[in-house]
Amino acid sequence: MISSQISSLIHGAILTLWINASTDLLCSSYSNQFN
Structure with a gap:
């Protein structure tokens, strides 16, 4: 039980x-496009 x-x-x-890293990459790519 404990191991599960x-x-x-x-x-x-x-x-x-992984979700946080993907969101950071998406946000940085979007900001780079709009700059």
Whole structure:
């Protein structure tokens, strides 16, 4: 039980970091286009 909770937490953290990185890349590319 504990290992499954830890693995789900790790997956959630990786997914959050990946979404944040993708959003940062999209925002920077959009700002570069409009500048």
